Amino acid sequence: MIEKTITVQNKLGLHARPAALVVSEAGRFYAEINLNKDGLEVNAKSIMGVMMLAAEMGSQILITADGQDEEMAIQALEVLFASKFDEE
Amino acid sequence: MGKKLTKKNLVLDGVAVSPGIAIGLAFLLHHDELQVEEEEILPDQVASEVEKFKRAVQQTKEELRSIRRRVSRDMGEEQARIFDVQLLMLDDVMAFDETISAIQDRKRNAEFLFWENLNTAIAAIEASDHAFFRERAADIKDLGRRVLHNLLGIKHLTISGIRSEVVVVSPDLSPTDTIMMHRKNILGFATDMGGRTSHAAIMARSLEIPSVVGLRDATSRVEHGETIILDGNKGTLVIAPDEKLLEHYRAEQRKYLQWSSDLAALRDLPAHTLDHQAIQLHANIEFPDETDSALSHGATGIGLYRTEFLYLSRTDLPGEEEQFKAYKSVAEKMIPNPVTIRTFDLGGDKFSMYLKGYTEANPFLGQRAIRLCLQHPDIFKVQLAAILRASAAGNMKIIFPMISGIEQLRQAKEILGSVQEDLRARGVPIDPDIPVGVMIEIPSAVLVADSLAREVDFFSIGTNDLIQYTLAVDRGNEQVAELFDAFHPAVLKLIKQVVEAGQRAQIPVAICGEMCAEPMATVLLLGLGFDEFSMSSVSIPQIKKIIRSVNMEEARAVALHAIELETGRQIKAYLKEQIGNLHPDFLTADMT
Numbered sequence: 001m002i003e004k005t006i007t008v009q010n011k012l013g014l015h016a017r018p019a020a021l022v023v024s025e026a027g028r029f030y031a032e033i034n035l036n037k038d039g040l041e042v043n044a045k046s047i048m049g050v051m052m053l054a055a056e057m058g059s060q061i062l063i064t065a066d067g068q069d070e071e072m073a074i075q076a077l078e079v080l081f082a083s084k085f086d087e088e
Numbered sequence: 089m090g091k092k093l094t095k096k097n098l099v100l101d102g103v104a105v106s107p108g109i110a111i112g113l114a115f116l117l118h119h120d121e122l123q124v125e126e127e128e129i130l131p132d133q134v135a136s137e138v139e140k141f142k143r144a145v146q147q148t149k150e151e152l153r154s155i156r157r158r159v160s161r162d163m164g165e166e167q168a169r170i171f172d173v174q175l176l177m178l179d180d181v182m183a184f185d186e187t188i189s190a191i192q193d194r195k196r197n198a199e200f201l202f203w204e205n206l207n208t209a210i211a212a213i214e215a216s217d218h219a220f221f222r223e224r225a226a227d228i229k230d231l232g233r234r235v236l237h238n239l240l241g242i243k244h245l246t247i248s249g250i251r252s253e254v255v256v257v258s259p260d261l262s263p264t265d266t267i268m269m270h271r272k273n274i275l276g277f278a279t280d281m282g283g284r285t286s287h288a289a290i291m292a293r294s295l296e297i298p299s300v301v302g303l304r305d306a307t308s309r310v311e312h313g314e315t316i317i318l319d320g321n322k323g324t325l326v327i328a329p330d331e332k333l334l335e336h337y338r339a340e341q342r343k344y345l346q347w348s349s350d351l352a353a354l355r356d357l358p359a360h361t362l363d364h365q366a367i368q369l370h371a372n373i374e375f376p377d378e379t380d381s382a383l384s385h386g387a388t389g390i391g392l393y394r395t396e397f398l399y400l401s402r403t404d405l406p407g408e409e410e411q412f413k414a415y416k417s418v419a420e421k422m423i424p425n426p427v428t429i430r431t432f433d434l435g436g437d438k439f440s441m442y443l444k445g446y447t448e449a450n451p452f453l454g455q456r457a458i459r460l461c462l463q464h465p466d467i468f469k470v471q472l473a474a475i476l477r478a479s480a481a482g483n484m485k486i487i488f489p490m491i492s493g494i495e496q497l498r499q500a501k502e503i504l505g506s507v508q509e510d511l512r513a514r515g516v517p518i519d520p521d522i523p524v525g526v527m528i529e530i531p532s533a534v535l536v537a538d539s540l541a542r543e544v545d546f547f548s549i550g551t552n553d554l555i556q557y558t559l560a561v562d563r564g565n566e567q568v569a570e571l572f573d574a575f576h577p578a579v580l581k582l583i584k585q586v587v588e589a590g591q592r593a594q595i596p597v598a599i600c601g602e603m604c605a606e607p608m609a610t611v612l613l614l615g616l617g618f619d620e621f622s623m624s625s626v627s628i629p630q631i632k633k634i635i636r637s638v639n640m641e642e643a644r645a646v647a648l649h650a651i652e653l654e655t656g657r658q659i660k661a662y663l664k665e666q667i668g669n670l671h672p673d674f675l676t677a678d679m680t
Contacts, residue, residue: 011404011407012220013218013220013221015220015221015224016173016224016227017173020172020173020176023176040212042182043181043182045181046180046181046182046183047173047176047177047180048177048180048182048183048206048209048228049180049181049182049209051209051213051221051224051228052208052209052212052213053212054212054213054215054216054218054221056216056217056218056221057404
């Protein structure tokens, strides 16, 4: 299992559209992926879970991935967050 | 619902989001009455319980897809996307897979476990500090209700099922509710919550259903089936009206309906006086989606596009791209007609959470509008860049608010120039000749109008502030509100000076503010020499009608006479008499 902390950089935070993007990206990997914000841990492959984080801009999120493609999964999510979901 | 006080003619104040008047029986629409009981199930019932749950989800998906198609067809793809997220949620691990495994593991009924799962998400989202996230909880609840109804086999209690004509009163309306509204049955709607930008409000406007939101406790004060009056023009809800008040509102309603039916006929007619003087009637808007209403009411331009809303109710600042998109959508819809966009007028009574510094003793005399912009050129530049980029897409003009002297104008123009240069250097398309104007709303600006006129392309008089600053009256203050008088001779003399300064410099002078929508003022303003008025869209047909029934000679004589009178009261009496001669039906009770 590996983990990595990233910061939400887009202005509106993880609202519905970015949440949907995270879920579809996470869904491409076999690894079990969780997002943890301030102690609340959710499944990154669940739209409802990701929205539950209500992660605004500047939030720190700990991503954990466990599975054969865990490294690729974390990298892909890191890239997605850094792209600010093409919002600005 | 026991504790109702005597409530004859009880008036609740809310936010008017869609105009019109509705008088009818209240239909209380409650959502949260759904009770889900926890029930144990036997091991041999697990398979059928899972099957029942899967069917309910499938049925919900079909419903959502059909709503989505309908919305996409009737209201556009943008509105339809709201339902994509709901559809995605139905496939969700948490909502779907985890409910099924819980049924298998814990042997409880599907509705209980599903609702439990959803509530975990809803509770977490509702705990967010951001209204933006909290609003999404309503979407999940809406979805949950839908699935539960299908699970429990209850026919949906939604407005689409209402057959008689009613005024809907509800804590809040979900996007699905609003979409299911049938004009025939729903006379209007009132909600406890919501603001001007909630989905429900936007949809009500596009469906032209009178609506008032943000009434706080309307649902606990209104009783199901009693007669209520909803005034979507003023933003009020009247409970238990007496016969006298009902009669008043029926008259108002007839008047409004008469106007709206005349509207279609008037919309495409030009605003020409009897002697063919062409007058421009423009609309004041605040939100891009109001452009449609402006066009449908016959506006030939946007005379005042207020941009503050982009900055309100959020902790950050709107970015260039977000602003650009908003401005461009307005410019494109209005082509070839002009759009005068006012740089943000924050301060006074509208504050950005981001820019809020310290409390001022006199905010209306404080760091407001252009003063704030010059203090924060970095923020100002972002807006100017967005406006300039949008100017390539249409016929745009920029106007600076609250200019009190020539130095501020020069500073603002210098900043504008630097942004223009920067965009040009980067090869970004802009309108190189975008006209620049100033709002004349401070008496000092009137007195130096000649010098301002030499350095701008146009003026626009903001009457609300000009009256407030000339008469030193805060019209929000009930103690002195009576002194706020658009027809005070001093105000009229100042207005006249601005027109004359404009004529000397040969630049156009427009007028915006509530005075423009006052039928009594129309002839006077025409006579003073204005040929461009900007007002709320709904007032345009009425003012157009007046313009089309006067000639300039007459209007000039009226203005000449009015301006020599000594008191506002005399001026109003005189104007009333004049317009009464022209059109007795323009004089209604509330103009006296």
